[in-house]
Amino acid sequence: MKKRIGVLTTGGDSPGINAALRGLGKAASGVYGMEIIGFQDGFTGMAQGLTVELEGSAFSGILTTGGTILGTNRDRPDRVIIDGVAKDATDQILENYKKLKLHALVCIGGSDAQNSAYYLMQHGLNVITLPVTIDNDLTGTDTSIGFDTAVEVAAEAIDRLHSTAISHHRIIIVEMMGRETGWLTLAAGIAGGADVILIPEIPYHTEKVAEAILQRSHKGKRFSLVAVSEGAISQESVRFFEKARLANRRLRQGEEQSEIEQRLDTIEKHAAGDTLHLANRLEDFTKLETRITILGYLQRGGTPSATDRVLATQLGTACAALIQEGVFGVMVGTRSGTVVTTPLAEVANQTKAVPLDHAWLQGARLVGVSLGD
Numbered sequence: 184m185k186k187r188i189g190v191l192t193t194g195g196d197s198p199g200i201n202a203a204l205r206g207l208g209k210a211a212s213g214v215y216g217m218e219i220i221g222f223q224d225g226f227t228g229m230a231q232g233l234t235v236e237l238e239g240s241a242f243s244g245i246l247t248t249g250g251t252i253l254g255t256n257r258d259r260p261d262r263v264i265i266d267g268v269a270k271d272a273t274d275q276i277l278e279n280y281k282k283l284k285l286h287a288l289v290c291i292g293g294s295d296a297q298n299s300a301y302y303l304m305q306h307g308l309n310v311i312t313l314p315v316t317i318d319n320d321l322t323g324t325d326t327s328i329g330f331d332t333a334v335e336v337a338a339e340a341i342d343r344l345h346s347t348a349i350s351h352h353r354i355i356i357v358e359m360m361g362r363e364t365g366w367l368t369l370a371a372g373i374a375g376g377a378d379v380i381l382i383p384e385i386p387y388h389t390e391k392v393a394e395a396i397l398q399r400s401h402k403g404k405r406f407s408l409v410a411v412s413e414g415a416i417s418q419e420s421v422r423f424f425e426k427a428r429l430a431n432r433r434l435r436q437g438e439e440q441s442e443i444e445q446r447l448d449t450i451e452k453h454a455a456g457d458t459l460h461l462a463n464r465l466e467d468f469t470k471l472e473t474r475i476t477i478l479g480y481l482q483r484g485g486t487p488s489a490t491d492r493v494l495a496t497q498l499g500t501a502c503a504a505l506i507q508e509g510v511f512g513v514m515v516g517t518r519s520g521t522v523v524t525t526p527l528a529e530v531a532n533q534t535k536a537v538p539l540d541h542a543w544l545q546g547a548r549l550v551g552v553s554l555g556d
């Protein structure tokens with residue numbers, strides 16, 4: 184009997200999702216004779232039974248396209264939003280899996296996809312995942328699909344901003360995505376020749392950033408490019424929140440204490456990535472005109488790079504082969520160019536931060552980049 188597999192994309196989209204779907208689909212149907220059912224808009228679609236039959240031709244012409252042909256959102260099995268109302272759709276999802284007689288479910292995406300897949304695995308489904316995120320923050324793979332393209336886009340933006348920064352003798356701060364990790368900012372910052380790179384893993388001293396910029400100014404370089412992660416945070420903020428937490432623990436107890444702790448967590452999250460505040464402070468310190476560019480969703484859109492297409496094809500096809508072998512409960516990733524699998528238990532709810540001794544950080548320092556520390 185033909186094996187039938189379900190596939191969905193969930194969480195933020197990334198360039199290369201369609202290439203991964205194509206690799207998976209072509210190998211699964213063309214080589215292993217599987218039937219493939221796509222779910223529209225992630226777990227919301229799976230809960231509602233919104234299926235698309237993906238036949239061979241569905242996988243043609245999508246290698247180079249951006250976005251996801253299946254649609255996506257941020258819903259989780261235990262929290263989907265239907266007609267504006269959030270509900271736990273775990274039972275419907277399990278039922279639809281059974282009703283459609285699926286042999287396995289492939290979840291494609293970043294941390295949201297890994298967490299939800301692990302959850303469904305614990306509810307007895309055969310699940311397997313592919314790592315697709317511009318953040319590159321998943322453990323279990325050297326690189327996630329989409330990262331390379333986002334780095335290219337962001338590096339090109341820095342290149343373009345250089346000429347205008349030079350002409351106007353300005354500081355230009357470029358804010359990049361990446362959530363709580365600095366992979367994207369670090370790679371694009373190095374590739375684009377940023378003078379300062381600020382990432383969440385290294386809380387920065389604003390004065391030191393300003394000093395680095397002034398030193399450049401004294402050497403006649405009256406412009407500076409600052410690449411900053413959306414999750415970067417200043418040492419001042421870190422210290423402030425440490426003190427506030429300490430005071431909270433000293434002064435309060437029980438429910439009141441944990442309520443304040445939670446509020447501090449939320450406020451701290453907002454304090455990270457406060458690029459406007461950073462710009463104002465740098466302008467005050469250096470007296471150089473300062474401008475901001477937030478790259479935002481430009482980094483997620485558009486055609487995937489050749490490197491991402493290759494990675495997506497490698498991992499997508501490997502995923503089909505693993506399903507054929509009966510391997511489930513894993514994420515399919517890559518280590519030094521080889522396909523590896525990692526149990527979802529080790530990938531879900533984990534974040535791969537930039538290690539402080541990473542060679543990229545060392546390289547950046549050695550070419551004179553200030554990391555704000």
Ligand code: F6P
Pocket residue numbers: 195257293316317318360361362413483
């Ligand atoms: O995880 C990918 C990502 O683009 C992050 O870099 C960013 O913080 C987040 O998604 C934005 O999420 P949303 O698409 O829900 O606005």
